[in-house]
Amino acid sequence: MTVYLDHQASTPILPTVRAAMQPFWADFHGNPHSSEHSTGWTANKATESSRTKVANYIGADPDEIIFTSGATEANNLAIKGLCIPKQRQSQRKTILVSATEHKCVLESAAYVAQTTGCSVLEIPVNGKGHVDLDKLRDMLSEDVLLVSVALVNNEIGTVQDLASISALCRDAGAILHSDFAQAPSAVDLMDYANLADMVSLSGHKFGGPMGVGALFVSRELKDHIEPLFHGGGQEGGMRSGTLPLPLCVGIGAAAEFHASEAGAAMRARVARLRDLFVNKLQSSRDHIRLNGEKLASRHPGNANLRFEGHDADEMLQRLQPIVSASTGSACSSGITEPSYVLSAIGLTSDEAQASIRFSFGHTNTSDEALTAAEAIIAVL
Structure with missing residues (x-):
């Protein structure tokens, strides 16, 4: 049996999500954009629900x-769509991104800088991964068009003070985009409603299916986003292409679950499992350190641990097939240099190369948490 501790890379589909999707693989198979018959109407009703x-x-x-x-497409659409010259609401042409953003945000901003004449500046973070609010305030000049800061970090689980970031952006007249890909499994999103002008989501990060996500664009901005795809004009002209009916149903079901009391209870249960795991490890060895915020103040499933004097890649190999975890973002696979997120919070190269991200989720049990900890202790 493999203990899966890589839920921040991808979560298994929730049972309620699987059940909601099942009929739409066969029984209800219409094109949501077919408006001339009842099969299309049924499909459209499901996607709109x-x-x-x-x-x-x-x-x-x-x-x-x-x-x-x-979320990768959503982040690209938000950043590239807003920043091409003909869509800018003003002469502003500076983009601010936090130093610990996901690669797709950093690369989208870099592409815009290379192709449109915009400039990109990185907002520094402190040793816990929080955006330096004083530095952000100083950087928010009248030339800043867009600020992009993820609510929850994908490697170290830091939850940003989005309310303060939002207030600073609005005072400066800058647009705020936030990547919420990791947030549904971490926090109650209603606590963060109306703080950002654009928000990105990814289905498979919170118990939904792979291959579907969403971008929230405030109504005031919708006419200022240039689509990445051109074609039939679906999604209000902002994202052409036939919607994947079962996947859309799935992300809706995942959102409904996480908004419920059951979703809140699951987050609390996951935090208890993560704490059990970390406490077991740290009570057995003195050289195991936590990277980032204290446990109670981060993503409830995240434990980014530093095993001083050890090589993380070698440890992960020796843990196979007992424990599945990772050294960082799955979207950066193949990159061998130390994590730029860990570097941004002040870790040395050796410290970063000794670090592993363990991320718990809804499928884990207390027995699995203890089994994984014991396997790691044995490897050490």
């Missing part, structure tokens, strides 16, 4: 939700 669930989950209106293939 899902759109409403996603909107309700983040405190938005359904017409502000655009379905995408995932």
Whole structure:
């Protein structure tokens, strides 16, 4: 049996999500955009119901939700779509991104800088991974068009003070985009409603299916986003292409679950398992350190641990097939240099190369937490 501790890379589908999707693989198979017959109407009704669930989950209106293939596409659409010259609301042309953003945010911003004449500046973070609010305040000049800061970090689980970031951006007249890909499994999103002008989601990060995500774009901004895809004009002209009916149903069901009391209870249960695991490890060895925030103040499933004097890649190999974990983002696979997120919070190269991200989720049990800890102790 393998103990899966890589839920921040991808979560198994929730049972309620699987059940909601099942009929739409066969019984209800229509094209949601076929408007001339009842099969298409049924499909359209299902996608619009899902759109409403996603909107309700983040405190938005359904017409502000655009379905995408995932958070990578949503982040690209938000940043590139807003920043091309003909869509800019003003002469502003500076983009600010936090130093610990996901690669797709950093690369999208870099692409815009290379192709449109915009400039990109990185907002520094402190040793816990929080954006330096004083530095952000100083950087928010009248030339700043867009600020992009993820609510929850994908490697160290830091939860940003989005309310303060939002207030600073609004005072400066800058647009705020936030990557919420890791947030649904970590926090109650209604606590963060109306703080950002654009928000990205990814289905498979919170118990939904792979291959679907969403971008919230506030109504005031919708006319200022240039689509990445051109074609039939679906999604209000912002994202052409036939919607994947079962996947849209799935992300809606996942949003509905996480907005419920059951979702809150699951997050609390996951935090207890993560704490059990970390406490077991740290009570057995003195050289195991936590990277980032204290446990109670981060993503409830995240434990980014530093095993001083050890090589993380070698440890992960020796743990196979007992424990599945990772040294960082799955989207950066193949990159061998130390994690730029860990470097940004002040770790040395050796410290970063001794660090492993363990991420718990809804499928884990207390027995698995202890089994994984014991396997790691044996490897050490």
